Amino acid sequence: MVAFGEPWPEFNDGIYYCDRLRASDAGKTLIEFYSRKYENSAPLHGWLQRIHNKQITIDGCVVTDSDTILRESAELVYHRLPWKEPDAPYVLEILYEDNDVIALNKPSGLQVLPGGLFQQRTVLTQLQRHACNLNTLGCQEPHPVPVHRLGRGTSGILLCAKTKFAKSRLAAYFADGTSIVGVCRKNDPLLKATRNIKKLYRALASGIITEDEVVIDQPIGLVKYPGVANGLYVASPSGKPALSKLVVLERNMLSNSTLVQVEIHSGRPHQIRIHLSFIGHPLIGDPLYSFNGQPKCSGHEFVDQSYAQDGGYKRPENPVPGDCGYHLHAHRVAFTHPVTNEVVEITAPLPSILQTLEESKGNEGL
Incomplete structure (x- = not known):
């Protein structure tokens, strides 16, 4: 049997999610954008927590004010923190x-x-x-x-x-x-x-x-x-x-x-x-x-x-x-x-x- 596989690290690297703002999103606040577009990812309080944790940047700059007004073409990046994934075989x-x-x-x-x-x-x-x-x-x-x-x-x-x-x-x-x-x-x-x-x-x-x-x-x-x-x-x-x-x-x-x-x-x-x-x-x-x-x-x-x-x-x-x-x-x-x-x-x-x-x-x- 020919097989391969490396053991999993304890924690993953987290994930970076990038959004380029459209004209229809211009004028919205940061919390409005995330809590409405990604409501299945976290509740309103969860997105507030992520913003306050400095997990979101706008055009490369960390933003902690959830009421920041967004402009068209701005680049938003949310960093999902590393976590320990459930057990899984690897071979x-x-x-x-x-x-x-x-x-x-x-x-x-x-x-x-x-x-x-x-x-x-x-x-x-x-x-x-x-x-x-x-x-x-x-x-x-x-x-x-x-x-x-x-x-x-x-x-x-x-x-x-x-x-x-x-x-x-x-x-x-x-x-x-x-x-x-x-x-x-x-x-x-x-x-x-x-x-x-x-x-x-x-x-x-x-x-x-x-x-x-x-x-x-x-x-x-x-x-x-x-x-x-x-x-x-x-x-x-x-x-x-x-x-x-x-x-x-x-x-x-x-x-x-x-x-x-x-x-x-x-x-x-x-x-x-x-x-x-x-x-x-x-x-x-x-x-x-x-x-x-x-x-x-x-x-x-x-x-x-x-x-x-x-x-x-x-x-x-x-x-x-x-x-x-x-x-x-x-x-x-x-x-x-x-x-x-x-x-x-x-x-x-x-x-x-x-x-x-x-x-x-x-x-x-x-």
């Missing part, structure tokens, strides 16, 4: 690599891109550190980037591009679920459909799914949800089309669970979690989605409205999408190589809990 296994593409085996608990409390403890950070350390990747760019996302609690194959061309081609594959894969192998479920990329997941669903195969085409849309600034993805009749094909691999009457293989024909956020929940079989251990593709909690009464040392909201008490605990693994991927046009197949080893009884017995003999 990444390389499943495939060439001059254009690198595929990683992402562990559960590691976020792909910066967001929320995780700004440094991400796949992107480790990937770019790795590229800089080697400095001999043999590609056009020194900083490879993921071309899609996996939920923080989801493990398995994460495709990353090492050139701008590969990134654009792979991103197009993910966006277009109807392109031709180029090769179809008889009786291989991964290569039956005509698309440039196919993904098979393993998941552990609650309850006993009686049908051997299920097609789920429930649309997925956004709703307002406390603690999630841009809203939460849920099953919604007015949402965007989403298609998942589920095959039952094994039923366990004793644990009242079903091991399933899921092929997704669209890449909506949290699609598998939502679709399994929608048909009444949410993933075992999923802290967020319950039944009908909806969250377990809703309503602002679940939000802790107090603010932290840096003035921002504390973590909401209700579950949020990044919470872990469920069992979902991106097991197999087949895609048309962005440069050679050859079909590349990648398999990520299965966690023991997502193996069938036969697979488990086979591994015991290794």
Whole structure:
């Protein structure tokens, strides 16, 4: 196994957020600008605290007067103070690599891109550190980037591009679920459909799914949800089309669970979690989605409205999408190589809990 990763420092470096004022913002006070534009980041008192803490500059000068009048084209910079991010794994296994593409085996608990409390403890950070350390990747760019996302609690194959061309081609594959894969192998479920990329997941669903195969085409849309600034993805009749094909691999009457293989024909956020929940079989251990593709909690009464040392909201008490605990693994991927046009197949080893009884017995003999 080829792997890389550096241990996380105790604290990150903080973040600098820059705004160039538009004409429509001219004449506003400093506190009006921040408390209205970034109300999801902190309450009014939190922004006052940040200003008084000398965390905001205008054109390079620290400003502590919250009633300072802003002028057009002024440059505002807010410095979010360094903080200790939640624990996260840091070692990444390389499943495939060439001059254009690198595929990683992402562990559960590691976020792909910066967001929320995780700004440094991400796949992107480790990937770019790795590229800089080697400095001999043999590609056009020194900083490879993921071309899609996996939920923080989801493990398995994460495709990353090492050139701008590969990134654009792979991103197009993910966006277009109807392109031709180029090769179809008889009786291989991964290569039956005509698309440039196919993904098979393993998941552990609650309850006993009686049908051997299920097609789920429930649309997925956004709703307002406390603690999630841009809203939460849920099953919604007015949402965007989403298609998942589920095959039952094994039923366990004793644990009242079903091991399933899921092929997704669209890449909506949290699609598998939502679709399994929608048909009444949410993933075992999923802290967020319950039944009908909806969250377990809703309503602002679940939000802790107090603010932290840096003035921002504390973590909401209700579950949020990044919470872990469920069992979902991106097991197999087949895609048309962005440069050679050859079909590349990648398999990520299965966690023991997502193996069938036969697979488990086979591994015991290794």
